[in-house]
Amino acid sequence: MLITLTTEPGTIGLIVACALTILVLIGLINRKVSLFSQHILVGITAGYVGAVVWRQVLITRLALFLQEPAAYWYYGVFILIGLALFVRTTPGISGLARIPLILLVSVGAGLALGGTLSGTLLPQTEATIKSLSPDAYGSGLSGTSFALDAVIMILCTISTLAAFHYISLHGRGLPNALERISSGLGRMGKAVIAIVLGALLSGALLTFYTLLLERIDFLTVGIPLIIEQVGL
Amino acid sequence: MTICPFCQASNKPGAEQCKSCGRHLTTMQCPHCGATNSIQDLYCVSCFSLLHPTAETEKALAASPKVISAEPDQTEEKASEPELTDDQTDKQAMHPAAPIEDDFAQEQLPITSISSTEESSWPQLVPSPDDELGNIDDILDINTRTMEQPDSSAPGYRRPTSRENQLARLWQQIGIKHAPMDEGRHNLSESQEKRTTPRQRFLIYILTFALALLPFLTKGQITDALTTDESASGLLASELAIVPTDQPVLISFDYDASYAGELLPVAKNVLNTLVVRQVPVLTMTTRTTAADMSALVLSSLEADTLSVEWTDLGYTPGQTGLRLLAQSWQAAFPLCTTESTQNATQVSRVLVFSDSLETSLAWIELFGSQVDIPIQMVVTERIYPLLLPYEDSGQLDLLVSGVSATPDEESQIRGSDASLFLLVGVLVLAIWGTWTKSHESVGR
């Protein structure tokens, strides 16, 4: 359970970890301490992320390009294009920075579109299309319960979608019957969304509470250990 | 003595922070854009919205008239209402004659309905000739209308400069016709109305902290920890027991240090089980802040179990990396070569530890939709409900949450008590909040 005691920790490491944990907790009631810990977090995280990207993304590919320029010519091309990001504020050539940005945006959009279509829209829509006949699931109570489940599924999914739809089309002069159906489904959809949000909220509460318990667990084990190791 | 503009508490001269509410006495954040401003600034240096909204300004904005007299009337300024405070957040309680809704309704009135002949005690808004925004009204064809009246009795008040007046008025004009200022003001009023007092906040924090300490004292004596085979940890264990030993398992540590408390114990347990069973393991991550997570987990394993084949592939960036991984092993990890596998299709399954919906979806959409390999996920309880449809549709082979799959018996026992305390705590806060709300309504 205890994270830091797994790798034969040095006493200094334990002291630093405990001090930082306490510092952040004190930051809840003291703004200066909170700001201090935020500055440390920003610095450490940015430095760590920068180092990981440098070591595992850029240097590896640059090395490959330098070793075998013929095989990895495109690494060189994209490193050059990427360098254009750094001239964003240079007068006269700042427009060059648009090229890497446009590549990032368009490839990102392409991945999002392709991924959403093949990974969510098609499979999830397919999973929603189920038979409502009890006979399709077997005879007796089992078949009926499966059919009932299919009804619940279709109602929940469509009403949730209708809630999105209803919000955007409400008051746009739809025919009365359609407006009424859309409104009714939308209201049901909002109720379903509220249930999902309730589940998400309970999940968030449990996650954050677990993290706090883990931190307190860390302190309750770590502080006596520090005292023992330091010999106080 | 310095008076806190938020809670009116007295502080020592030169104090930077209020001893009562803890807020800064020298700087404040713009409620619209979040930029830091000096407390003396009337308007935000970044978005030029009003920093010190008062009941008086809200009321005046709705009902009042416009502009153009000479100097502000000091007598009226002194008589102006005090600013809203944390303890007096309900504007309606303070100013029943000017309910919030009415303010907004009146703001929607056409500008032409405002008399331009009424007397005004507000600062003159005539632009100076050298001001670059001097004839902005002419350019935009905006009718002259008054700016919001500042609370000149507020500590550190200074008159806005000509440029500040110009820009603030311009924003206000846009706000009346369109959204930005209007919405900003509305949000501000709402947030003020729903803010906790320092006392309430303190009590809530104490209660929450007590809730987190109690499980360590009760040690599971209140409830019994019942871990059955149907529990998530049992499910995960039974899945791990049937993993073939002749094919490697790809494990991705896609949670950053923030959620290590929930997922790291499960990850260690899974790794330990696989290594003991002599299953070849490949590890990787798509999160920059989890680049050393596999090394951390590896270091926690028993030394004698490390004879098993273990390769850390390293970091590949998010969506793009996963798309490449579905195509070619070598492309996603250029320097990493493994003897046992040439590409991702040769692994028996993928086990992802994830704390983010985006990362989980990237695995399902960009990897799972392209490669026919079972994906099993251990995720934080926070995102668990949103991934259930993928388990239902068969895109995920297994989905468990870190909270329910925790392998540590002590944590389970303590967790059962902790969940009870959390439930009680939320219930207490909900009842307290409801009671406070109805009490305030009755007070009104």
Next chain:
Amino acid sequence: MIKKRILVILGLICGLIIVADMFLSIPWLDEIGHILLEGTIIIGGMAVLAGVINLLYHNAERLEEKSSRPGAIITLICLLGTFVMGVLPNASTRLWTYEYVLIPLQSTFTAILIFYVMETAFLHFHTKGIEAALMLGTCLVLLFIQLPISASISPIFVSLRQWLYASPIAYGARGILIGTAIGVATSSIRLLAGKNTIAEAEE
């Protein structure tokens, strides 16, 4: 100056190649898609680096202001120190920083969110409106039925929990996901069509 139209066409081509590559199996398309993805990884990495340099520059500028100097010094020391430790070949210092600095900091910062969630519970958990009541009710029911004590009261609570997660919650989440996916797809098409691409690039 590069013409905006050329950039839009370039972006459109790149995006379409990536989309087509996901659905079609054509060797030359795979090859181009592969190169584009590798290129995006490199450019993305350089963008992260540019962000880190920007943070460095911003904090170096803040050194001149007396009020923000201490914060800027702390950030700069932490940033440079971690970066240097991170790029050194010796992994032990990097792991030490990760285990004893980054994990306690990030983990505790996330853990204290429970205090803010509880504060929000106090502010917004009054049963005003059916949706708020439903949300609060679901949250409390789910917290209760996952307790071992609920199972000892009646086994029906275990079934109720399983049903809630398997039925209304999963199906409602499916509706949300499909709705969101439609939104993502629409935004992506708009971006590829050049509706927002240049604006994004300008940003």
